[in-house]
Amino acid sequence: MHFPPDGMQIFDHDDRRFSCGYASGLIYFYGMWTEEKRVPVICNPKTGRSEKFKFIYPESLRELINYKGKLGVIYNDDFTDDAIELRVWVLEDVEKHEWTKYAYTLRGDKLFPHYASEVGVISTGEIMLSMADYTSKQPFYIDYFNPERNTIRRVEIQALALWEALSKCRELGLSRIRCESDSALLIKAIKAETSLAGLYGILADIQSLASSFECISFHWISRLRNAKLIS
CATH class of the missing domain: 3.30.420.10 (Ribonuclease H-like superfamily/Ribonuclease H)
Structure with missing residues (x-):
């Protein structure tokens, strides 16, 4: 069975029961009906095992990512005209359901204020942000944010x-x-x-x-x- 790259949302639907994401070899179902209750479920497709989670994310559900080998959720919030706050929640302990929150403030004219879409994290540890609002009359860019160096680099994509x-x-x-x-x-x-x-x-x-x-x-x-x- 083949799955798309980490951070890709396999199927999106207004009803969260029919939505799922994929990261680190695991499939995440945002809201599956189990025992007459809608709860998040993570499944390992290789073993067929699944686990229900009793917690609710402290942020709105966003893209599932592989953050330095750990399961994470990425979220961004536009709070000024020239800056966005990028938040990453990382699952540190599966058994105890312990999460660590990282918050980064991104500033600069290279950002996409009010229409940035988080994509995921690449192998170098850089967080990808893409243009959420695009027309064919303008170039399409992806920003790579390095949390350790606090730097942003932009790549034009002509796809x-x-x-x-x-x-x-x-x-x-x-x-x-x-x-x-x-x-x-x-x-x-x-x-x-x-x-x-x-x-x-x-x-x-x-x-x-x-x-x-x-x-x-x-x-x-x-x-x-x-x-x-x-x-």
Whole structure:
């Protein structure tokens, strides 16, 4: 059985009984009916064992993450025009249900005030934040926040633009396509050489579209060359 990357919400529904998340090899059901009560349940799909939890998260239920090898919940709150508070709850003791809370204040013009969406935590320990409000007329960015260094780096992702281009090519009936992008990270993700949890859905759509062409290839080009081609 194959599961998506950590932090991905497998199925979202207004009724929490039908919603679940995945992290650290465990499936989390937000509100499962057991013994006529709706309670959180964590299940290990490899062993079939599950455990009911008697607690309620101190924050609204958000994305489930793997935080330094431990089960965690990530939550962000916009409280000013130029800053957000990022909160991470980490499960320290499964038996005692003990949690540790980490709170970080992120400031700067590189943030997405009022429309940031938490994605998860990557292997380097950086917390990913993506744009929750996006249109095809603007670039799509992901912010990587390093809690230990208190630094933020931004990466531009061109996945949606590529998806739109491939959709147009299929609409025109083209069968042989060569795709070029100056985003090395995007090309590696499409070729499955790296993982981008925050773009799991759109990458799956791109790969599905790619399978409809007779011949298709993806290549990285320098930003300078790309700018010359556009101009």
